[in-house]
Amino acid sequence: MTSYQNIFVPPWMVSGKDPTKAESASASLLEPEAHEVHHDERKLYLESALLETLIIPLFENVNEICCTVSEFCTSSSCPDMNGPGMRLHPWYHEKGKKAKVSAPQYIDYVMTFIQNTIHDETMFPTKAANLFPSSFTIIVKKICELLFHVIAHLYENHFKEIVLLSLHAHLNCVFAHFVIFNENFQLVKKHETEILQDLAVAIKQNVSPQ
Ligand SMILES: [Zn+2]
Numbered sequence: 001m002t003s004y005q006n007i008f009v010p011p012w013m014v015s016g017k018d019p020t021k022a023e024s025a026s027a028s029l030l031e032p033e034a035h036e037v038h039h040d041e042r043k044l045y046l047e048s049a050l051l052e053t054l055i056i057p058l059f060e061n062v063n064e065i066c067c068t069v070s071e072f073c074t075s076s077s078c079p080d081m082n083g084p085g086m087r088l089h090p091w092y093h094e095k096g097k098k099a100k101v102s103a104p105q106y107i108d109y110v111m112t113f114i115q116n117t118i119h120d121e122t123m124f125p126t127k128a129a130n131l132f133p134s135s136f137t138i139i140v141k142k143i144c145e146l147l148f149h150v151i152a153h154l155y156e157n158h159f160k161e162i163v164l165l166s167l168h169a170h171l172n173c174v175f176a177h178f179v180i181f182n183e184n185f186q187l188v189k190k191h192e193t194e195i196l197q198d199l200a201v202a203i204k205q206n207v208s209p210q
Contacts (some may be wrong), residue, residue, distance in 0.1 A: 013067065048132040051140045052124060054181050059114050061174045062147050065154060066107050067168060072161045073153075078103030083152030084195040103153055110146045144187040145177070152176055152196055176203045 019131050030091060043181050050072055066073070073108070081089045081103045091101045091109050101109070118124045125132055154162065179200045195201070 002194050006127070021210055027129060045132065051137070051185065052132075054123050054177075055140055055143055056118055058147060058174065058177055058181065059118065059143065059175070061170075062150055063114075065162070065171055065174065066111065066150060068167060069154065069158050069161055070104065072158055073104050073107065075102040077105060078153070078157055081106035081149065082156060083149060084156045087152070088128060091147045103157070106152055107153070114143050133147065140185075141187045144182065145189075145192060146191060148178065148188050148196075149183075151178060155196065161168060170205075172203055175199070178205075179204060 079089070079102050081101060084091070089099075089106060090098045091106050092098055117139060121127065121130055123133055123136070151171075151174070155175075159168070159171075162171055175196070182193065
């Protein structure tokens, strides 16, 4: 089992120095700007650690639903990677080469890309000594966008089978996780998510405290 217990142990804590606390009153007076920089670093670290903690179960849950319905999502049933409103998603290979692929192929590329990314210590650090890359938020945004394409495809093309398998409550719960996560961190652009906006509103009403 992957160990994520260290992700909340920032490097400054391991070194025994908390940049948010002045080492001495004189140091604080002499170097106020240094303390501000450390405070920003700590804030960025905690936000990255939170993103990491939230994105991994979202990926695992979407992947699990895809595996369960994979027998219904084939290159003949789903020759295009589509979502509601006839939206089509080509796959962009490395170096930006665009390719039209079937939905199962697209989903396979998505899951492989995310699996490789979250297990790459340089991109998703789990060891206290490793720092988050400066592009970490961009990577999380990309993962969220890809997961949203998959969720939208599941709703548009496989909801009937998902209901038959009694997985609809699970899918709605996963989508609620995505909606709240995305609202808090502004990860996927509105023009992408608007296709499931009505559903997002309905789901939010259901999960809001009465
Ligand atoms: Zn499909």
